[in-house]
Amino acid sequence: MQQIRASDSPLHLRHNEIQANAFQKRKGLKMTNGPVDNIDRRAVWGRDEGHCRIGLVCDCDFVPFEEMHLDHVIPLSKGGTHTWNNVQTGCKPCNLSKAAKI
Numbered sequence: 001m002q003q004i005r006a007s008d009s010p011l012h013l014r015h016n017e018i019q020a021n022a023f024q025k026r027k028g029l030k031m032t033n034g035p036v037d038n039i040d041r042r043a044v045w046g047r048d049e050g051h052c053r054i055g056l057v058c059d060c061d062f063v064p065f066e067e068m069h070l071d072h073v074i075p076l077s078k079g080g081t082h083t084w085n086n087v088q089t090g091c092k093p094c095n096l097s098k099a100a101k102i
């Protein structure tokens with residue numbers, strides 16, 4: 001059984017906070033967009049079984065992890081949040097197509 005040392009926890013949380021803030025800065029987000037999860041791209045890809053969930057251009061084809069685009073179901077620009085339930089696996093053609101339409 002793996003033991004979690006008490007000293008690990010604050011540093012871990014701080015790391016997530018820094019990553020979330022860095023993400024918001026990169027995207028130029030306002031802090032009013034709501035909660036921000038520390039999204040693990042590989043976990044999202046695994047949950048979606050490696051298939052494009054946008055399906056605008058492709059037919060929900062398999063997307064290699066290296067080529068995955070992390071798509072926001074509700075775009076951040078429309079008030080969507082960077083959270084587990086609002087992200088999905090996308091392929092490049094679909095993601096670019098979606099961005100052009102919304």
Ligand SMILES: [Zn+2]
Pocket residue numbers: 052053054055056057058059060061090091092093094095
């Ligand atoms: Zn696609």
